[in-house]
Amino acid sequence: MNENPLIKIIPACILLPVLMLSGCRHMDTALLLKESYVDPSIKPMTVVVSDLSIDRCFPKIDDFPEQGRAYGMFNDFKKVFRDSVRETIRKNLLFQAKSNTAYLSVLVRNVEYEFNGLWMWLSGGLIVGYFFGIPATSMTYTVEMEAAVMNRQGRVLKTYSTVAEDTEYAAFYWGYYDPAQVAYTKALIKACDGIREQLTKDAANINGMIK
16 A cells, blocks of 8 residues: 655654754843944934834734734734834934934934745755755844934935845744844944944034034
8 A cells, every 4th residue: 555645754854843943032021122322522402203104114013913922912903013123223323312402303214124034945945954064044124214404494404324134044044034124133232332422523513504
């Protein structure tokens, strides 16, 4: 009696994803707690992050419900996601003091993401390759961010813009279970780094504009 080949294939198809999930890292929560301050030589400003720009630039966030596990399965996913993005930006554009005379208005102008499953096809024929750290997939996020210095009346005094990118992988040992979450978080932090660098270089001009 011939044995059905599916009996051998089906367990392997079930086992591989389970092993992938157990062998990949989760994002280090310290990344979400990271704080970075604007150069203290710059006069303090109140940072305002546009929720509307986050919603517009992450139009397909509801297509990734698996990310909801990182923020709470029973929460409003879209709101919690937006809050997480806003807090990541706010924590990386901190000022040492508060101000009621000037504002730094931050907008996420554009977000692009690219899923690369080519790794899976390249190593798919050699499943054992996964166990040697060959990535299964990768995710790249590109974030375009803009920050405007505004006076108390809401008049824009000067704007600064930056583009940042990060790529993360799903792989045993060194990769992540959810590379998308890590990629967009790191891209946001890199974008904030770019804004802070520009503010520092233009400190004298900013201090002259803020009364």
